[in-house]
Amino acid sequence: MSARTAIALDDEMRLDHGSLDQLFVAARTYSKWLDRPVDEALLRELYDLAKLAPTSANSQPMRLVFVRSAEAKERLKPALAPQNVEKTLTAPVTAIVAHDLEFYERLPKLMPQADVKSWFAALPAEHIERAAFQGSSMQGAYLILAARALGLDAGPIGGFDRAKVDAEFFPGGTVRSNFLVNLGYGDPAGLFPRNPRLDFDEACRID
């Protein structure tokens, strides 16, 4: 393939400006929500995209609780930092992005060609925890992008009491919360101007 053909193919494969805007350039973190519900079919579609995130040994440690009913929101409320209460209670859905510390139990299904379960299970607890946290962070980031791809808006939230959320939603003790993602259709009236991002030269180098 000539260099010219490769460049033409790359151009064809690029997302158009509208798609890049929807996923990145115009996408924002929302705290105010339009009065428009999010149904279960859309949440299932959302997971079916987010689950395709790459994870270590395809381990997929993320576990999600979609907090949607008024009762479930009330259970979440006591764990929220005061500045996050209103934006979270008014969001049509709040996803609790969590990870299963025993994620390796599912590896015979998820990577059947190798015995990675016994390899993971033998690791010290802090390595397991790091792998689980890394994986759910990765999958949680994909969840945000998947939401945007489906026309939803997202508002990630880290200001909450993890121990309270874990006790309330994951009493078994092996699943730990990582962060929350408020989901719905954002109200642009609640946005402040976008804060700057680090420039390439501040954050990156090419060695």
Ligand SMILES: Cc1cc2nc3c(=O)[nH]c(=O)nc-3n(C[C@H](O)[C@H](O)[C@H](O)COP(=O)(O)O)c2cc1C
């Ligand atoms: C892990 C994480 C935790 C966050 N925690 C909070 C939070 O507790 N409360 C809040 O209002 N926003 C929170 N945010 C939102 C960020 O402040 C926001 O994404 C960032 O300022 C960029 O905004 P923009 O996407 O509109 O440019 C959090 C974002 C992430 C990814």
